[in-house]
Amino acid sequence: MRAMNQPATVRWQPAIAHRPGPLYRAIAAALAEDIANGTLPPGTRLPTHRDLAWDLKVTVGTITRAYQEAERQGLIGGEVGRGTFVRDPRRLTEPVADTGGTLMEMNVGLIDLSVNATALWPDAGALTAATQAVAQRPDLVALMSYQTPLGHPRLRAAIADWLADSANMHVAPEQVLLAVGGQGAMLTALSAVTRPGDTLLVEQLTYTGLRAVALHLGLRLVPVAMDAHGLLPDAVEQAARAHGAHALYCMPTLQNPTTATLSLDRRRALVDVARRIGLMIIEDDVYGFLKQPAPPTLYSLGPDVTLYISSLSKSLFPGLRTGYVVGPRPLFDRLATILRATVLAPAHLGVVVAAELIDSGEAVRIAQRRRALVAERQALARSVLSGLDLTGSDHAVTHLWLPLPENVRREELVRGALERGVKITSADGFSPGKGEVQNAVRICLLGVDHASQLEKGLSVVESLISNPVATSAAWV
Incomplete structure (x- = not known):
C-alpha cells in the first residue's frame, strides 16, 4: 500500500493532435x-x-x-x-435528486459542497413578484436606454438604502457606482489603484476570484499573515514596506474561506496603518449582510483610504449582476473611466429588479430568510461533524472552514469524497502563492437545496476523516 502522503503520479498522455491553436x-x-x-x-x-x-x-x-x-x-x-x-474537479451539471436513498443508489451526480452559492428556491416568489412589478413600470423603457457609467441615480439611491439596512453604512447615492456583479466591482476597484507589475497584498488565504482578476491585471500577490481572528495589521505594514505595496485586498467580515471577522480594534489599527504608509484598502463585504448586528465597515472607519466593494449575489440573486463600489471622491473620475471602458454602463434590467426588491422592502425579508437558513444549515453541519474541530468557523456564514487532523491529508480527503459522490474544496484553492498551505478544506452549506443532501454529504466527509484508512485506499 502506498503511504498516504505519497500519491502516485499518473501516466497522463493527452491526445492533442486534433486540437487547434498553440x-x-x-x-x-x-x-x-x-x-x-x-x-x-x-x-x-x-x-x-x-x-x-x-x-x-x-x-x-x-x-x-x-x-x-x-x-x-x-x-x-x-x-x-x-x-x-x-485542484478543481469536474463541475456538477445536474442537481442531485433527494430520493432518500444512499449516494450509490442515487447515482445522478455529485452533492456539490464546493460552490459558495446561496439557496434561491425559498425566494422564487419574491423574484417573480419583483420582475412582474418591473414589467409594469412606466419608465422601464427609459431605464433600458444607455445610462452613465455610474448608473441611474434612482438605482444608485436604492443601493445606498440597501447599504444602510444591511451594512449599517450610510452613504449618499452619488457616492455609489454600479458595476456588473462583485467581480466587476473588484476589477474596477483594483484597476483604479494599481498598475501592471504592482504588488497587491492579500490575506494568507484569499478568495479565488481575486486571484483571477490579479492575474488579468498583471499584479503580483503577496500573502499577509493571519491568525484565528483574521488579518494582522502589523503584518500588513511589514509586508507593505518590504514589497513596496500600495494596495491591500481583504474581507474583514466573514472572510472566505476562513470565516474570520476582524475585531473593531483590528479594523481601527488597519485603517491607521493604511493612513500612515499610504495604503489603499479594497474591502470586499459580500458576506457582511449575514453578520448582524453589522460591524463597522473599514470604509466607515476610513473613507479616505478604503474602496468598498460588494454585490447582491449572496444576499439576493447572482443573476441580477448587481455590484457596487463606494470610494474616496478623488477616485470617482478614474472609476467612471474604467467602467465606461470595460462595460460602458451597468446591466440595467438586473439593477432595476434589484431596486424593486429593495424599495419594496422584500430585500430585507430575503436577507432575514437567508440568515435563518444559514443558522439551520450550520446547526445541521455541527451536529453531523460534532467530533471535529469547528471552533474557527463563524456560525453566521454560508460555509465551514475545517482544519484536518494530522493523519488526514486534504488532497486525499477531497479525492476520497469525490469518489463517494461529494465535492469539497482543498485549502490549496485559496492560496495566493507557493509555499506551505494549511491542511484544511472548505465545505459550503447552501449550494444544495435539500437538507437531506447536505446531511449525506457531510456524513461522507465525517466518515472519511474518522476512518483515514478508507481515504488512503484511493492511493493503493
Missing part, C-alpha cells in the same frame, strides 16, 4: 477536459514538466506554459517538493 493551449484544454470528465480526479499528481514533455515530444517550456494556463484557470496547483496536483 500546443500549450491544446495541452491545457485536454487537461481541463480530463478533469471535467473524471479521468483526473482532484488530488491526482500530474507528470513532471520534463516527463510529460518527453512523452508528448514537445519542449519543457511548452509544458510549463500549459501548466501555467491550467493553474490560471484554477484547475491545478503546485506544492514545492511534492509536485503538481489537480
